[in-house]
Amino acid sequence: MNRIIKNNWYCFPILVFAAFVSCNSDADKEQQQAYVHQLVFAPGDEAKVLEALLTIKDSTSILLKAGSYTFDNLSIVKAKQVLLKGEGKDRTILDFSAQSQGGEGLRITDVAGFTISDMTIRDSKGDLLKINKSRDIVVRELNAIWKTSDSTSGGYAIYPVLCKNVLVENCYAEGASDAGIYIGQSDSAVVRQCKAAKNVAGCEIENTTHAAVYNNEFYDNTAGFLVFDLPGLSQRGGHVKAYDNYLHDNNRINFAKAGSFGTSWGVGNAAPGSGVIILATSNVELYRNRIINNNSSAITIASGFAVGETPDKINDQYFPVAQNIKIYENTLEMGPAFPGPAALHHIGKLLIGIEQQLNQQDPNRKNKRIPLIMYDGISTNVLTKKTEANPDSICIRQTGDNVFVNADFLNIEKPAAWKPSTDMRAFVCQ
Amino acid sequence: MRKYFVITAGILAACGMVLFQQCKGKPAKKNGPAQQAGFEFKARLSDYGFFKGELRALDPLPGVARYELHTPLFTDYSLKDRFIVLPRDSTVHYQAHGPLDFPDSTIIIKNFAYTSEQHQKVLIETRLLVKDPADHEWKVMNYLWNKEQTDAVKHITGARVPIRFLDEEQKPVSTVYQVPNTNDCKRCHTQDGALMPIGPKARNLNFSPAFLGHNQLTDWVNRGILAGLPDLKTVDQLPGWDDAQHYTLEQRARAYLDMNCAHCHTRTGDAYNTGLFLEYEQTDPHALGILKSPVSAGGGAGGLNYDIVPGDAGHSILAYRMNSTEPGTAMPELARTVIHKEGVKLIMEWINAMPAKK
Structure with a gap:
């Protein structure tokens, strides 16, 4: 572009105009007309769709007319400005149950400017939609569904990873044996007006920076919403805000566990009955959410140490202690008892134990539920050898009774020393 | 006044042409006469003239060099034939790490076949990796062998081919062999967003294949294919997995x-x-x-x-x-x-x- 302007500076005004009317317009990318190549397919054209994606040119829109399509798998590699659009969430259906190879149904790699909208994708063997190493991604009006919620159902339903600028909106994810909506190792992501149900995790933000999650409803999962950092990956996460979400009735059994040996990593650590879990991620704000009837823990704040990580994993891409966590103005409620599946889960058992221990320590509690916010209490004191009351700036401003417990995870396996505490004075926002 | 009008109109028209071309065409640089024409994949494997005699014998003509890898990728016990074709008077340059430095218009050929229960070699597919002189980037294409085993035809969408083959222990195994589509090819061959060969790294060529009987890198130097090879003692070797x-x-x-x-x-x-x-x-x-x-x-x-x-x-x-x-x-x-x-x-x-x- 620079060269054009330099050599033809005298026609700059016309250039601007021409760019506006005839070149790829920035103004309304979602409209098919904005793309240079416009393709339309109908059910029965599956082979043509596959070929079109394999030979895709920059600036291409693909409209899949209403109806059912069956695919083994589909992929788009290395392109700019691609729109894949159906005629409605419930009208254009892509069925990947015939998947015979690979890790996902629909795979997008190295695309700058990708929008997928207005369709249902379903029943792949691996992940449903994986978007890898791409930027300027919009996932809109998309259902991503497995018909059965069990450990054979993919990992993730909607899965952008190593991406920049991601918007997921008005989507629905169901049946994922990991997270329904998952943003991993990405920068600048928004998840809004989405729903997720019957997954292990409704939505997960992992090792991702600058994420905003709002106006969503995550319900009937094992856990509603996770903000996790794991070690050994490309970047730390953080600067994550979640607000105005409705996270309720997430009490489902953790079906990520596929063997008898147990799964103590990633989403396998989510106890049935969890509303929000913040694990090892710093700079997280939770506010104005309604977090209701997640009956093991409304909000959990845990360090990587609580799930077996060790200090040698610390580097520029990982810090196991969650710091600068702000929790305020949420509506928090829990039901009268733990969900049945909690007793079958390794973290669920710990939560049950915390409730029992608190009630044993203090008969005046009159057998109340475990407090709404569970903090594992493993702070940077373990690294600095100090004894500060709140060295990691955990800040909570929530009204009501039975709000908080520092669960003293460091001593949880030493019955004589273990003293979970409901004293939250040091953790109240100043 | 009139003169200015004409000039202005002329400039406008010229601008219009420039813009028209630049909007309509792909990147303008491709239209330049100085650019070499891009590589076009041919319709059939036979169109390239890589082999002499019956195509299925894969008997290379002069200029088509067979090579082997010390440790290969496993692909359903398939038999692999690998060749490299360089443009006239050009050489590969040694690189200590990663794939060798291949000149523009290099073609790397990899054929996949299996041994049938009748102990016949049955050819399934031939994959080409070509370094396009137009943009110096590698391009992939796949050719699917016909039932008659007379030729292989350009095929981008992948295929599922039911086969019954003999494994290492000469036991028959049935499977549906997966011919990759061109995006599948890119998936493994892409490093940092650019397509690359995987196998032909110096360290994985640095051994004496049975068909040669002596060191393959030295052989390439002697044949004028490879330049810049240091003393073999200093060249890494990937161990043979078996x-x-x-x-x-x-x-x-x-x-x-x-x-x-x-x-x-x-x-x-x-x-x-x-x-x-x-x-x-x-x-x-x-x-x-x-x-x-x-x-x-x-x-x-x-x-x-x-x-x-x-x-x-x-x-x-x-x-x-x-x-x-x-x-x-x-x-x-x-x-x-x-x-x-x-x-x-x-x-x-x-x-x-x-x-x-x-």
Whole structure:
């Protein structure tokens, strides 16, 4: 572009105009007309769709007319400005149950400017939609569904990873044996007006920076919403805000566990009955959410140490202690008892134990539920050898009774020393 | 006044032409006369004239050089024939790390076949990697052999070919062989966004294949194919994965993982997000999977906790996934529909030989 302007500076005004009317317009990318190549397919054209994606040119829109399509798998590699659009969430259906190879149904790699909208994708063997190493991604009006919620159902339903600028909106994810909506190792992501149900995790933000999650409803999962950092990956996460979400009735059994040996990593650590879990991620704000009837823990704040990580994993891409966590103005409620599946889960058992221990320590509690916010209490004191009351700036401003417990995870396996505490004075926002 | 009007109108028209071309065409630089014409894949394998006599014999003409790799990728026990074709009067330049430096218009040919129950060699597909002189980037294409075995035809969409072949132990095995589509090709061959050859690295060519009887790199130098080769003693060698006489278990296992996994499981590869990096040079135990929890394996991890549990292959996800053919679990994800028994055995022995950690 620079060269054009330099050599033809005298026609700059016309250039601007021409760019506006005839070149790829920035103004309304979602409209098919904005793309240079416009393709339309109908059910029965599956082979043509596959070929079109394999030979895709920059600036291409693909409209899949209403109806059912069956695919083994589909992929788009290395392109700019691609729109894949159906005629409605419930009208254009892509069925990947015939998947015979690979890790996902629909795979997008190295695309700058990708929008997928207005369709249902379903029943792949691996992940449903994986978007890898791409930027300027919009996932809109998309259902991503497995018909059965069990450990054979993919990992993730909607899965952008190593991406920049991601918007997921008005989507629905169901049946994922990991997270329904998952943003991993990405920068600048928004998840809004989405729903997720019957997954292990409704939505997960992992090792991702600058994420905003709002106006969503995550319900009937094992856990509603996770903000996790794991070690050994490309970047730390953080600067994550979640607000105005409705996270309720997430009490489902953790079906990520596929063997008898147990799964103590990633989403396998989510106890049935969890509303929000913040694990090892710093700079997280939770506010104005309604977090209701997640009956093991409304909000959990845990360090990587609580799930077996060790200090040698610390580097520029990982810090196991969650710091600068702000929790305020949420509506928090829990039901009268733990969900049945909690007793079958390794973290669920710990939560049950915390409730029992608190009630044993203090008969005046009159057998109340475990407090709404569970903090594992493993702070940077373990690294600095100090004894500060709140060295990691955990800040909570929530009204009501039975709000908080520092669960003293460091001593949880030493019955004589273990003293979970409901004293939250040091953790109240100043 | 009138004169100015004419000039202005002329300029406007010229601008219009420029803009028209630049909007309509692809990048303007491609239209320049100085640019070399881009490479166009031909319709049939026979159109290239790589081979003499009957095509299916894959008998190379002069200028088409057969080569082998010390440790290859496993692809359903297929028989592989590899060739390299250089443009006239050009040479490959030695690189100590990564693929050799190939000149523009290099064509790398890889043919896949199997041994039928009748002990016939049946050709399935031929893959080409071409370094396009127009943009110096590698391009991929696939050719699918016809039933008559007379020619192979350009084929981009992949295919599922039912076959019944003899494995290493001469036992018949039935499977549906997966011919990759061109995006599948790109998946393994892309490093940092650019397509690259995987096999022809100096260290993996640095041995004496049976068909030659002497060192392959030296042979390439003698034939004028390769320039810049330093003293062979200083050139790395990737161990042969199945050569227990000359290499340790550790060396063989690491060479196997390098060639079968590390094109994706490396920082510049498709599996960057996993944090599992299996290059031969890798020394970080966590990156190699030792007591490393997976990130996004989901049910593919089989309910196991770590990629590698030292001393316990039975509880190591790495071995579990190699030992599966189920999509979503099987690793590598592509190019394999049956289990490589010998490969799984090697990796399990390697893991079991690691001292267990308390």
